[in-house]
Amino acid sequence: MLGNRRLISILGLSKGGTNHLAQCVHACQDVVGLTESASRLMHPTRDDHRQILTPEAVQAGVLKPTKPFGQVGIVSVNKINYTLVAYPEAWAQFLANDDNSSTVVLLRNPMMVHRSRTRYVNTTKPQRTAWLNAHKLAREILELLAMTWRLPNAVIAFHEHGLTDHYRDLLVNRLGLDPSAAVQPDRCQTCGTALDQRRRSRDDPSAWLFCPTCERFIEGEGSYNYLRKEDDLNAYRAQEADARSDDLIKILRDAVGDTPTDLFLDGAHWSNDGPDALRTALDGDADRWRSVPLNEILYPY
């Protein structure tokens, strides 16, 4: 399935911004990205016999706009820390030892992850009450940081920092990808009609791709808006200030320690130095991460 192709693995939290990054990676030249569902069914191996998905299922799991899976040189998978066919530990071992893999750990201000999950439960899926549990979120962050510590070569990225530089530095300089020919859908994949742009609701000022024949909006995975622009940072920062929660901060401090928690409180996730500062913090507290089994959080439902 993977053959000898280069693998780019994105690790991150649900509501942590990974679908946005996955779409940006998928849009690059010579990359084919898999949806989260297909990614989580991939086995951490280059041996085809151990894969569960058929080639047809993998092709069906390619992000939109689709590309021929077998003909592209780089494969990207998303959120394999929530793997369904192996323990996350197995992925960590595979990524640490596979010379043709690049790993990106995507982090986001935990307050914003919690805010986004809470909103999702309140507006879309009331049965997903696990997403309201701050202790569970802290446990997920603990495991993700432990996995990061085990992968010294992983590239650390912050969702918020990506909002300001549109991931250009990450894609070009850290991953060696070519985003210049990035494509977005221009025709409906169902009926072939040229797509329009229109607003989706009164509350949302952004334009979305729309098929006038099928009368439906065209979106990427995780409600990704192909026309998304990162020009409203003031609104994001206002939400961030609003999302600050002393209860969550205490729970985080207990779970992952003071230094990683303070990085977010001090705004390092917006800065160029954030990734290095986090790596230094992880290396400075090795005993904590070494003792974390990566098996308690599988998929957070």
Ligand SMILES: [Zn+2]
């Ligand atoms: Zn259509």
